[in-house]
Amino acid sequence: MYQFNYKKVETIEEAVNELSANPESKILAGGMTLIPTMKQRLASPEQLIDIRNIKELNFIKEESNNIVIGSTTNHYTVASSDLIKNKLSSLSRLAEGIGDPHVRNMGTIGGAISNNDPTADYPAACLGLGATIKTNKREISADDFFVSLFETALEEDEIVVSISFPIISDSIYMKFPNPASRYAMAGVFMSKNTSEVRVAVTGASENGVFRWTEMESSLLNDWSKSSLEEVKLSPEGIMSDIHGNSEYRANLVNIMAIRAFEGINE
Amino acid sequence: MSLVELEINGKKISQDVEERQLLVHFIRDDLNLTGTHVGCDTSQCGACVIHVDGKAVKSCSMLAVQANDTKITTIEGLADGESLHPVQEAFRENHGLQCGFCTPGMIMAAVDIINRNSNLDEKIVREELEGNLCRCTGYQNIVKSILAASEKM
Ligand SMILES: Cc1cc2nc3c(=O)[nH]c(=O)nc-3n(C[C@H](O)[C@H](O)[C@H](O)COP(=O)(O)OP(=O)(O)OC[C@H]3O[C@@H](n4cnc5c(N)ncnc54)[C@H](O)[C@@H]3O)c2cc1C
Ligand code: FES
Ligand code: FES
Numbered sequence: 001m002y003q004f005n006y007k008k009v010e011t012i013e014e015a016v017n018e019l020s021a022n023p024e025s026k027i028l029a030g031g032m033t034l035i036p037t038m039k040q041r042l043a044s045p046e047q048l049i050d051i052r053n054i055k056e057l058n059f060i061k062e063e064s065n066n067i068v069i070g071s072t073t074n075h076y077t078v079a080s081s082d083l084i085k086n087k088l089s090s091l092s093r094l095a096e097g098i099g100d101p102h103v104r105n106m107g108t109i110g111g112a113i114s115n116n117d118p119t120a121d122y123p124a125a126c127l128g129l130g131a132t133i134k135t136n137k138r139e140i141s142a143d144d145f146f147v148s149l150f151e152t153a154l155e156e157d158e159i160v161v162s163i164s165f166p167i168i169s170d171s172i173y174m175k176f177p178n179p180a181s182r183y184a185m186a187g188v189f190m191s192k193n194t195s196e197v198r199v200a201v202t203g204a205s206e207n208g209v210f211r212w213t214e215m216e217s218s219l220l221n222d223w224s225k226s227s228l229e230e231v232k233l234s235p236e237g238i239m240s241d242i243h244g245n246s247e248y249r250a251n252l253v254n255i256m257a258i259r260a261f262e263g264i265n266e
Numbered sequence: 267m268s269l270v271e272l273e274i275n276g277k278k279i280s281q282d283v284e285e286r287q288l289l290v291h292f293i294r295d296d297l298n299l300t301g302t303h304v305g306c307d308t309s310q311c312g313a314c315v316i317h318v319d320g321k322a323v324k325s326c327s328m329l330a331v332q333a334n335d336t337k338i339t340t341i342e343g344l345a346d347g348e349s350l351h352p353v354q355e356a357f358r359e360n361h362g363l364q365c366g367f368c369t370p371g372m373i374m375a376a377v378d379i380i381n382r383n384s385n386l387d388e389k390i391v392r393e394e395l396e397g398n399l400c401r402c403t404g405y406q407n408i409v410k411s412i413l414a415a416s417e418k419m
Binding site for chain 2: 001002003004005006008028031032035036038039040048050052076099100101102103105106180181182
C-alpha cells in the first residue's frame with residue numbers, strides 16, 4: 001500500500017472541508033472495498049477521511065412511510081434491525097446476504113452505494129424501491145444517482161448522508177451469489193404498489209445496475225406469470241467472464257425475476 | 267505516523283504506527299501475537315479474524331489507525347491461563363482442525379457466531395462460516411466443533 005495521511009473526523013462539515021481542501025483525499029467508511037483496492041495499489045489517495053465516528057450518520061429511523069438509514073450504518077445493523085424486519089423485510093434479507101459476517105460488521109450502506117460496484121446488492125434495492133439519496137448538498141433520486149460502472153452522480157466534495165427507502169411491503173430481492181466472492185452474479189429487486197412496478201437488476205449489465213423497464217411495463221399492465229414469462233432479457237450488453245457468459249447471465253436474471261415474482265405472490 | 271492507543275487481550279498499548287499499516291501486521295509484527303494469520307490478499311479467507319469491540323472483523327482489511335481507542339481480542343486472549351476456551355476445547359475434542367492454519371480465524375468467528383445465535387443448528391453454522399475458508403477439513407468437524415461448543419457456552 002502507498003503511504004497516505006489519515007484523518008478521523010467527527011462532523012459532516014469537517015469531512016466536507018477536508019474533501020474540498022484536498023481533492024486527492026477519499027472518504028473511508030467501512031473500508032471493505034477501499035482498503036482491499038489500496039492493498040492492490042489500484043487506488044492511492046493522498047489522504048483518508050475516516051467518517052465512521054460521525055454520530056449523525058449512524059442511525060435507522062422511520063419517517064413518513066420511509067425507512068431512513070444513515071450512511072455509515074453497517075450491513076449487520078441493517079440486517080438485525082427490528083424496525084426494518086417489521087416494515088421492509090426485503091431490505092433486511094438483502095443486507096443479511098452481503099458477503100460474510102465479518103464484512104457485514106464493517107461495510108456500510110453509504111460506502112456500498114457510493115462505490116456502485118456493478119455486482120453490489122444495495123444499488124438494486126435503491127432502484128427497486130425508488131429510494132432517495134440525501135447528501136450534504138441535495139437530494140438525489142436513485143434513478144439519477146447510479147450513472148455507470150463505479151460511477152455515481154456524487155460530486156468531488158459531496159458525501160452521502162442518508163438513504164430513504166419507501167416502505168413497500170410487496171418487495172423482494174433475489175440473488176444468485178458468486179459461490180466464491182458472494183457478490184451477485186445476478187440479482188433482481190422487485191417491488192409493486194398500486195401505481196408502479198419496479199424491477200432493478202444488478203450483477204449483470206456492463207453498465208452496472210439498471211431498471212428493467214420492459215419487464216416493469218409488462219407486469220404493471222398485467223401482474224401475472226404469463227406476462228412475466230413473455231419478457232426475456234437480451235444478452236446484449238450483459239457481462240461475460242469466467243463465471244458465466246452473457247447468455248448464461250441473462251438467463252440467470254430471467255430466473256431471479258421469476259423467483260422474485262413468486263416470492264411476492266407467496 | 268499516528269499514535270494508536272488500544273487494549274488488546276486485556277493489555278493497554280500505546281504506539282506510533284504508519285498510517286498504511288494493516289491491523290493484522292501491527293498485531294503480528296509489532297505486538298508479536300502471531301496466532302492471527304494471513305491467508306489471502308483478497309479479504310476472503312478469514313484466517314485473520316479477530317474481535318474489535320466484540321465484533322468479528324477481518325484484520326487484514328482494517329488499518330491499525332482505525333483501531334485506535336478500541337478493545338481487541340485475538341486468539342491468544344481466549345484461554346483463561348491453562349484452561350482452554352470452550353470453543354478451543356471443542357475443536358480439540360472434535361478434531362476440528364488439520365494443518366491448523368485457518369483455525370485461529372475459525373475459532374474467533376465461531377465465538378462470534380455462538381454469541382449472536384441462541385439456537386444454533388448446522389444450517390446456520392454453515393451459512394455463518396461463509397467468510398472463513400479451510401483447505402483441509404472439508405468443514406465437517408469444524409461445524410461439529412462449533413455445535414458442540416454452543417452447548418457448553
Ligand atoms: C469478501 C467481501 C465480500 C463482499 N461481498 C459483497 C456482496 O455480496 N454484496 C455487496 O453488495 N457487497 C459486497 N462486498 C462489499 C461490501 O458491501 C462493502 O461494504 C461496500 O462495497 C463498501 O462499503 P464500505 O463502507 O466498506 O466502503 P469503503 O470501502 O470505505 O468505501 C468505498 C468507496 O465509497 C466511498 N464512500 C464511502 N462512504 C461514502 C459516503 N458516505 N459518501 C461518499 N462516498 C463514500 C469511498 O471513498 C470509497 O471510494 C464485499 C466485500 C468483501 C471484502
Ligand atoms: S487474510 Fe484472508 S481474509 Fe484476511
Ligand atoms: S485446518 Fe488446514 S486450512 Fe483449515
